[in-house]
Amino acid sequence: MRIVFVAVLVALGLSACASAPSNTTNSCSIFAQRSGFFENWRRDAQRVEREFGVPVPILMATIYTESNFEPRARPPRTKLFGVIPWKRQSTAYGYSQALDGTWERYQRETGRFAARRTNFGDAIHFVGWYHNTSNRTNGIAKTDAYNLYLAYYSGHAGYARGSWRGNSGVQRAAQRATSMANQYAGQLQGC
Template identity: 65%
Template sequence: MRAVFLILLLALAGCATAPRNINNACAVFQQRDGWFNNWYNAAKRTERAYGVPVSVLMATIRVESGFKSNARPPRKKLLGFIPWKRPSSAYGYSQALDGTWQEYKRATGRYGARRSNFADAIDFVGWYHRRSHERNGIALNDAYNLYLAYYSGHSGYANGSWKGNPAIQRAAQKAASMAQTYDAQIRSCRL
């Protein structure tokens, strides 16, 4: 009985760590393909549900959290050295804000969804990108503009708030480049 408990505990502990090679989609999926944690199937389910390619979904999560389940923005510093408040409520793989996550749960009926669960988080990213497509006319395979809308919000994207922010534009370019790399990798890996 103890051996079964120990194996279960080790398996679950492995689920909480970020994959080692996050720049290779095949490696990410191979590290997370098991009985408890099949990321590839979750990504394909999301692609079918919302029409957003797996490569774009994965690139968004790569840029947002580096595939860390408990990622949060760094705390601000009080007096330059005392850890203080976080700049936002972003959390988990998707870095979804509290309010947007609640809106997602209401809209999809996935009331038990958690931002620290990969399948829930990637579904959120697909849902949000689909809404960016519907609200702002962004193509579902346009990783650059989907990321801009993801980061800036639908209204912020529409009014161009991102145009004066080179950091957001660099992050969007990183997402677009990563999506292209992931797409090529996914076509060649054995899943």
């Protein structure tokens, strides 16, 4: 009987992780949907804020902008001859859309070798680590959602070179992340 109970709990816990929350524009709703026995996104986000000093709304807005909280998000495939699905544009994957090489660097530097990009707690820790590195490397304030996102998207060297300056799409995404961080911040005061 215990084995069946444990199996049911595991299945319920895993099914909760399989998709994005239903309302990704409301931080209170996101945290309410992901506050069960197996996962607690608010707790995970608050731990990262304490460890790295990056506010929860900025962490959440980065993930919203990158993957809309889809655990297995990937960039679209390019098309061979315009119709045959081919290679992906990059190795970005998971909640954080971290590239393979950057994720491996994160694992080495933090010692979190079992971390997975499809695990929210690991992904938000990665985002906090990356934004903290942007603060140390590029001097970006940990409360500057716009520039933290630009560095997140462009990479630390790309940000320093200003590679984002000629890319209106990246600038719009950084503005979207900033707006969402402000929205999340307002919502979190009431839940």
